[in-house]
Structure formats: structure tokens, C-alpha cells
Amino acid sequence: MTPDAIFDMILQGGGGLIFLLIAILIVVLVFRAVKIVPQSEQFVVERFGRLRSVLSPGINLIVPVIDSVAHRISILERQLPTMQQDAITHDNVLVKVDTSVFYRIVQPEKTVYRIRDVDGAISTTVAGIVRSEIGKMELDQVQSNRSALTASIKEQLVSVVDDWGIEVTRAELLDVNLDDATRAAMLQQLNAERARRAQVTEAEGEKRAVELAADAKLYASEQEAKARRITADAEAYATGVVAEVIKANGLEAAQYQVALKQVEALSRLGESEGRQTLILPSNLLDAFGDAFKMLKTPKKD
Structure with missing residues (x-):
């Protein structure tokens, strides 16, 4: 077999190989162009290192090779680990506050390009807000106005994290803990307050009993006076009748x-x-x- 014949055979076989390679390349490009996004995620697409688009759940098309999925962001609701931070009330009482935050990402493009550590940023923000709000209240107000304090924390947190594309769904103030000395002092104060209330209640009861007894005596006197007046009126009437009879007869x-x-x-x-x-x-x-x-x-x- 001559060299020319061998070369022609290679060319004929190579044409089929090239066609096969082209077909494989087309299939690869199609698979790279079609992106199926799960219901619980959103994809951030970049083109030459810049934000191109955000793919919603479902079937999406991108330009292969030029566009690429840079970030896969879960949009499920997340819960931060329970955080505990120290705070000082307006009456200088040290308390330990336990908080928990629930959030979800609603704008992945902001979350990806504006904040690096979402959980750390939210934790720091919550700690600052909690210390600021508790510093405005006395200890009794912190214990009694826990729901109002929780609402205030959530409101301020929402306004801060809005620039990060995050929606705060819940912000809970779980517990307010005191040290042993403060707890003992509060218990002593509570017992003293209970004793004072008991004394006040007893004194009010005695006062009320005296008032009722006096009212009873006054009522009896009034009734006796009314009876005497009625008797006197009857006697006067009888005397008048007699006088009229004497006058007439x-x-x-x-x-x-x-x-x-x-x-x-x-x-x-x-x-x-x-x-x-x-x-x-x-x-x-x-x-x-x-x-x-x-x-x-x-x-x-």
C-alpha cells in the first residue's frame, strides 16, 4: 500500500472523528446552557466576573462558556445559634440575655456582594441592639416588658439587614438571667413586698369592718328616728282630730x-x-x- 493510499484512509476516518467531536461539543454546550434550579435555591450568574443575573427555581438558560454560576444560595429560613450576651440595665444590674434570630435570604445578589459572614454580622448587630435597648430600662421593666423589647429588637434589626438582602422572620428574647447575688436580693425584696401587701390588706379589712359597723349604727339610729317621727306624727294627728272634734261639738x-x-x-x-x-x-x-x-x-x- 502506497503512502498516498494510507493518507487518504486517515482523512476519511478523521472526518467521522471530527463530526463526533463536534456533536459531543454541542451536547456539552447545551448541558452548560441549561440550568435547573431547585425550589429551595437561587443561582447567581456572573459574566466575566461581574453580576449577570439571578436564576429563580425552575429551568433557566445561560450563555455557555461566557456565563457561569458563581454562587448557589439557599433561600430556606435559617436559625442562628442561641446567642448570649451581657447587658447592664438602667439601674446598673448586670444581666445575661439569650436571643435567637430566624432569617432567610431574599435578594442573593446583595447578600453575596455586600456581606461576607452573614451569621456573624447578624449576631454582632443583635448584641449591640440588645445592649442598647436594655440599657434604657430598669430590671423590673425588662422582666415585665419582654414582648415590647423583643418587638423593638426585631424592628431595629430589620432596618439594618435590609441592605444585605435578608428578611428577619423572627427575633426572640429567650431568657434574662441574673447572678446569684442579684437573684437573692430580688427574692428578699419580693418577700418584703408580699409582707407589706399582706399588712395593707389586713389594715384595709379592719378599716372596712369599722366603717361597716359605723354604717350599721347610723342606719339603726336613722330607722329609730324615723319610727319616733312616725309615732309623733300619729299622736299629733290624733290630737288634732280630738281638737277638731272638741272645736266642732x-x-x-x-x-x-x-x-x-x-x-x-x-x-x-x-x-x-x-x-x-x-x-x-x-x-x-x-x-x-x-x-x-x-x-x-x-x-x-
């Missing part, structure tokens, strides 16, 4: 009634057990005579 009608009462009294006295002894008034006969005289000549009224 004259003195003789009054004497007639008096005489009848004397006769009735003597009759009852005679019917009693001690009737063996009878005491008669000196003017008894005159009273009988007056009564009989009036009975004989009664007036129409």
Missing part, C-alpha cells in the same frame, strides 16, 4: 267621752280579782251624774 262632748272612760275603768276594776277592795274617786258621783245627764240629752254630731 264643744266642751260637753269631750267631758262626755272622759266620763265614759271613767265608767269603763271602774267596771274593769270591779271585775278584777282584787274586787273585794274598791277605790272610788271623790268626784265619782258627779262623774256618773254628768254622764247620765249627757246621755239623756246627746247632740246629733
Whole structure:
């Protein structure tokens, strides 16, 4: 076989090889151009070292060789490890505060190119905010206004991390711890406050009992006065009626009634057990005579 024949054979075989290489290159370029982004991630694409685009979940196309996926960012919610930092209250009490932060990345292009250590930056920011807010409150306010303190911490943290493309979903103030000396002092103060409240309650009860007793006496006096007034009014009314009768019928009608009462009294006295002894008034006969005289000549009224 001549050398020319061998060269022609190589050329014929090489054409098929080149076609195969071209086909493989096209397949590789297609695979590099198509990017499938998972639901929980976003891809940051760079072109010649500069930000090109951010790929959302699903099928995306890029220019192969020219564009490249520089960062794969998870958009799932993250939780920072529980952080503990010291803080001093407005009344100079040292407390240890435990906090926890939940966040997620919503703008990967900001997170990638504006901050290097996201977790460290958030932790430092939270520590500064917590110390600043607790420094404005006394210890009792920190214990009683924990929800308001948590809301304030979250509000300030949101305004800071917005430039980093981060959304703070929750910021929790987990616990406020005190040293043993402060805890013992607070317990002593609490016991003293409870004793004071008990004494105040007892004193108020005694005061109320005295007030109720005085009110009862006053009420009884008022009722007795009302009864006396009613009795006096009745007697006055009866006296007035008698006076009107005397005025209308004259003195003789009054004497007639008096005489009848004397006769009735003597009759009852005679019917009693001690009737063996009878005491008669000196003017008894005159009273009988007056009564009989009036009975004989009664007036129409």
C-alpha cells in the first residue's frame, strides 16, 4: 500500500472523528446552557466576573462558556445559634440575655456582594441592639416588658439587614438571667413586698369592718328616728282630730267621752280579782251624774 493510499484512509476516518467531536461539543454546550434550579435555591450568574443575573427555581438558560454560576444560595429560613450576651440595665444590674434570630435570604445578589459572614454580622448587630435597648430600662421593666423589647429588637434589626438582602422572620428574647447575688436580693425584696401587701390588706379589712359597723349604727339610729317621727306624727294627728272634734261639738262632748272612760275603768276594776277592795274617786258621783245627764240629752254630731 502506497503512502498516498494510507493518507487518504486517515482523512476519511478523521472526518467521522471530527463530526463526533463536534456533536459531543454541542451536547456539552447545551448541558452548560441549561440550568435547573431547585425550589429551595437561587443561582447567581456572573459574566466575566461581574453580576449577570439571578436564576429563580425552575429551568433557566445561560450563555455557555461566557456565563457561569458563581454562587448557589439557599433561600430556606435559617436559625442562628442561641446567642448570649451581657447587658447592664438602667439601674446598673448586670444581666445575661439569650436571643435567637430566624432569617432567610431574599435578594442573593446583595447578600453575596455586600456581606461576607452573614451569621456573624447578624449576631454582632443583635448584641449591640440588645445592649442598647436594655440599657434604657430598669430590671423590673425588662422582666415585665419582654414582648415590647423583643418587638423593638426585631424592628431595629430589620432596618439594618435590609441592605444585605435578608428578611428577619423572627427575633426572640429567650431568657434574662441574673447572678446569684442579684437573684437573692430580688427574692428578699419580693418577700418584703408580699409582707407589706399582706399588712395593707389586713389594715384595709379592719378599716372596712369599722366603717361597716359605723354604717350599721347610723342606719339603726336613722330607722329609730324615723319610727319616733312616725309615732309623733300619729299622736299629733290624733290630737288634732280630738281638737277638731272638741272645736266642732264643744266642751260637753269631750267631758262626755272622759266620763265614759271613767265608767269603763271602774267596771274593769270591779271585775278584777282584787274586787273585794274598791277605790272610788271623790268626784265619782258627779262623774256618773254628768254622764247620765249627757246621755239623756246627746247632740246629733
